[in-house]
Amino acid sequence: MQIENELDSETARLPDHVVxxxxxKETVVLNLQSGTYHGLNPTAGRMLxxxxxxxxxxxxxxxxxxxxxRPRDEIATDLHEFCRDLLDRGLIQLEQx
Amino acid sequence: xxxxxxxxxxxTRRGPDAGVRxxxxxxxxxxxxxxxxAATVAPDAQRRRLSWTIVGRQELDAxxxxxxxxxxxxxxxxxxxxxxxxxxxxxxxxxxxxxYGRHLIDPDGRAARSYLPAVPPWRWQRLLFAQVLPxxxxxxxxxxxxxxxxxxxxxxVGFVAPSGTGKTSVCAHLVGGGASFITDDAxxxxxxxxxxxxxHPGAGVISVHxxxxxxxxxxxxxxxxxxxxxxxxxxxxEARPVSRSVPLERIYFLRRGATGRWRVTxxxxxxxxxxxxxxxxxxxxxxxxxxxRLEAADHxxxxxxxxxxxxxxxxxxxxxxxxxxxxxxxx
Numbered sequence: 001m002q003i004e005n006e007l008d009s010e011t012a013r014l015p016d017h018v019v020x021x022x023x024x025k026e027t028v029v030l031n032l033q034s035g036t037y038h039g040l041n042p043t044a045g046r047m048l049x050x051x052x053x054x055x056x057x058x059x060x061x062x063x064x065x066x067x068x069x070r071p072r073d074e075i076a077t078d079l080h081e082f083c084r085d086l087l088d089r090g091l092i093q094l095e096q097x
Numbered sequence: 098x099x100x101x102x103x104x105x106x107x108x109t110r111r112g113p114d115a116g117v118r119x120x121x122x123x124x125x126x127x128x129x130x131x132x133x134x135a136a137t138v139a140p141d142a143q144r145r146r147l148s149w150t151i152v153g154r155q156e157l158d159a160x161x162x163x164x165x166x167x168x169x170x171x172x173x174x175x176x177x178x179x180x181x182x183x184x185x186x187x188x189x190x191x192x193x194x195x196x197y198g199r200h201l202i203d204p205d206g207r208a209a210r211s212y213l214p215a216v217p218p219w220r221w222q223r224l225l226f227a228q229v230l231p232x233x234x235x236x237x238x239x240x241x242x243x244x245x246x247x248x249x250x251x252x253x254v255g256f257v258a259p260s261g262t263g264k265t266s267v268c269a270h271l272v273g274g275g276a277s278f279i280t281d282d283a284x285x286x287x288x289x290x291x292x293x294x295x296x297h298p299g300a301g302v303i304s305v306h307x308x309x310x311x312x313x314x315x316x317x318x319x320x321x322x323x324x325x326x327x328x329x330x331x332x333x334x335e336a337r338p339v340s341r342s343v344p345l346e347r348i349y350f351l352r353r354g355a356t357g358r359w360r361v362t363x364x365x366x367x368x369x370x371x372x373x374x375x376x377x378x379x380x381x382x383x384x385x386x387x388x389x390r391l392e393a394a395d396h397x398x399x400x401x402x403x404x405x406x407x408x409x410x411x412x413x414x415x416x417x418x419x420x421x422x423x424x425x426x427x428x
Contacts, residue, residue, distance in 0.1 A: 019388060021395045024366030028373070030391050032384035037373055037391070 007080050008058030010094045012051045018091050020048060029091055038089065047082050056097055057083060121340070122226070123234040123241070123285040124297035144297070144342075145237045147230075148208040157199055157212040161191060169380040183228065183380065190232060197224035206236025219302075219326045219333055226300035231283040235378040235386070239285040239297070240393035243377040244348065246279035246296055247271045248339055249425050252346035253296035255284050256421075257375045262353050263414050266309045269334075270418035273317030278303065278336045279343065283377045286345060288396035294345040298338035304331045312415050347402040349421060350375075353410070359417075360407040361424055367398040371405075 014020070017032040027045025029038040040048060047064060054060035061076040068075065086092040120129035127147040163186035170183040184191040190202040198221040199212045209229060213221040235241045244255040245268035254276075256264040265281050272278045280299025287295040302325065310318060310332055322336040350364075350371055364371060372394035378386070397403075404424075408417050 017384070019391070021369075021391055023369045023395065023398050026369055028369050028391060028394070030387055032387060035382045035384070035387045037387075039370060 007083060007094070008056060008061065008076065009097060010057055011055060011097050012057055012060070012083060012086075012092045012094055014052055014091070015093050020045075022049070031090060033090070036089075038091065044082060047079060048086070051079075051083070051092070057094075122298060122300050122338075123230045123280075123283065124239045124287060124342070125230060125234055125237065125285075145239075146207065147233055147237075150208075150210045151213055152210045154199070154212045157201060157210060160188060160201055160210070161199070163188060166191075169382075181224075181228065183232070190236075192224065192228050192232065194224045194228075197221055200225070200229045202229065202233050202236065204236070206233040209233055217326065219328075222300070222302065223333075226302060227282065230300070231285065231377055234285045234297075235381065238289065238389065239287055240389065240397075241377040242284045242286060242348075242375045243282070244284040244375065245281050246284045246299075246345075248277035248279055248343050249422065251343070253279055253343040254346060254421075254425055255296065255348040256351055257348055257371075258351035258353075262351050263408065263417065264351055265304060266306060266414035267351065267418045267421060269303055269305045269309055269321055270313070270317070270415045271422055272303075272336065273313045273321045274418065274422060275320065276422070277339050278321075279339055281336075286393065286397070287342070288393045288400070292400060294397055294400045295342045296345040297342050298340070301336055301338050303334050303336045305334055307332055309414055310334075312413065345397075345401050347404060347425065348375075348397070349404045349406050351406050351408060351417075354407050357407055357409050359409060359412055359420065360405075361421075362405045362407075364403040364405055367401075367403040369394050369398060371403065372397050 018029060019032065020027055020029040022045055025042060027040040027048060029040060029048070031038070050060045050063050051057065054063060057079060061072060061079050064079065065072040065075040083092065087094065120127055121144055124144050125147040126144045127149040129149070165186060167185045168182065169185055170181065172180040174180050179195055181194045188201065189204045192202065193199040196214065196216060198214055200209055202209045211225070211229070231241045242255060242257060244257045245264045246253050246255040247268055256267050258264040268281060279296060281303040283299055285297040285299070287297065303322070313321065322334040325333040325335045373390055376390050406421065
């Protein structure tokens with residue numbers, strides 16, 4: 001829980017070597033360092049978009065909870081797991097705000 | 098093996114100033130030997146220039162040497178004998194196939210120097226058209242798809258499929274039936290002009306299975322073109338590609354099923370994985386090209402209609418072509 005709370009206060013940024021394009025039913029994320037394309041479903045694609053435009057992960061969770069009409073804790077759990085997946089693949093960087 | 102001469106035997110240092118004609122293929126305008134099977138330049142073509150020079154073997158080999166080489170692609174025959182290599186060095190890209198020629202392409206794709214062996218022209222033309230020009234086009238910023246294409250009612254229609262699935266056969270039957278030929282196997286697409294993707298004609302050669310040529314009527318064979326050579330696997334036909342770029346309206350992804358029924362399904366919205374996977378020059382790993390492929394896929398997803406075609410074994414290529422022509426014409 002401590003780790004989760006710490007994540008909420010951090011900023012998720014796309015590194016310079018990561019670009020994405022939103023298609024109608026899929027978002028494709030390209031890691032320019034590895035040349036690997038990653039496909040995200042529409043929900044994950046929306047999460048990435050909101051993450052990239054929010055000051056913190058917590059703020060992104062707030063926005064997504066409001067957008068999807070779901071409990072904030074439920075959305076935050078999914079978003080934290082998503083952040084860890086992106087981090088493992090080098091697709092985001094986390095910075096202490 | 099039978100054959101006839103399509104182009105004059107290559108001489109060294111034959112370049113743009115050697116009394117040759119301007120040819121146009123894969124979006125590139127280049128000086129070619131007089132009878133190279135490619136369209137003559139049309140005034141409306143959105144083309145880019147390629148400086149192409151034919152040099153001697155020794156001269157090319159001297160430039161070929163490099164302390165650092167990266168093998169991008171290597172293909173071998175079933176016997177293990179080398180078929181094709183594409184390597185990258187600090188000087189550019191080296192494309193070689195024993196018996197078919199050797200080529201050195203500048204990193205930006207704007208110049209190529211070639212050693213063409215003393216063989217029937219169709220042999221060196223095969224490597225030039227199948228690998229060298231598509232690679233140069235890709236380096237110059239065109240998206241090159243693994244696709245054949247025809248023009249139907251003023252619009253380009255592409256056929257993407259893995260080798261051996263029948264995209265050339267479908268293309269050949271459509272041309273035999275009256276469509277205009279655009280390209281066989283590699284389609285250069287320009288997505289930089291505006292909202293419409295532009296398809297460029299490829300080389301004026303199509304490589305057709307004997308059985309497919311036999312399945313054509315005499316009139317259809319005449320429309321397709323004249324036989325150039327009959328190597329072991331296929332028959333090379335000199336076709337007449339369109340002489341200008343054509344708006345790309347739709348792409349059919351062909352799939353041969355072991356069973357099942359004929360089915361055409363629109364991929365709407367288009368699946369980006371299909372479009373990304375259709376790249377002909379997939380071996381360029383530099384970030385610039387990975388990004389270019391993504392942006393081309395993004396453009397095509399918005400500008401072209403994408404269809405999946407399941408072709409059961411019971412439907413021969415000639416019938417598949419007729420059904421696709423009907424589908425393309427019915428909106």
